[in-house]
Amino acid sequence: xxxxxxxxxxxxxxxxxxxxxxxxxxxxxxxxxxxxxxxxxxxxxxxxxxxxxxxxxxxxxxxxxxxxxxxxxxxxxxxxxxxxxxxxxxxxxxxxxxxxxxxxxxxxxxxxxxx
Numbered sequence: 116x117x118x119x120x121x122x123x124x125x126x127x128x129x130x131x132x133x134x135x136x137x138x139x140x141x142x143x144x145x146x147x148x149x150x151x152x153x154x155x156x157x158x159x160x161x162x163x164x165x166x167x168x169x170x171x172x173x174x175x176x177x178x179x180x181x182x183x184x185x186x187x188x189x190x191x192x193x194x195x196x197x198x199x200x201x202x203x204x205x206x207x208x209x210x211x212x213x214x215x216x217x218x219x220x221x222x223x224x225x226x227x228x229x230x
Contacts, residue, residue: 120150127188128153138181141174145185153185 118126128148132138138155147154157178159170 124148124150128185131185131188135181137177141177143178143181148185151186153182155182155185 125148128145132145141157142160143155143157145153146156155178157174159174163170163174165171
């Protein structure tokens, strides 16, 4: 049975989420997932802030890493990643979008985000 890309992305996310205790423990939520992209959010608890009162970079990295994993797992030939982090006022909910770009002949100039 052949599945469309959206169904594959959603089923992959469901399967991964069930085993992803780190993201669950940190309070992350999958807001949206699709072929080559994922949007996750995370509420920032008072125990997650640095000395300046902002979310510690390690937690932000964990959120971006999780968004990348949910976006990349069902994708094929993904070669670059673009991350958008949208903080709100404290206490914060951080959202992280992770669209993947496909390999192309001109990948080096694709939105300046080639890795």
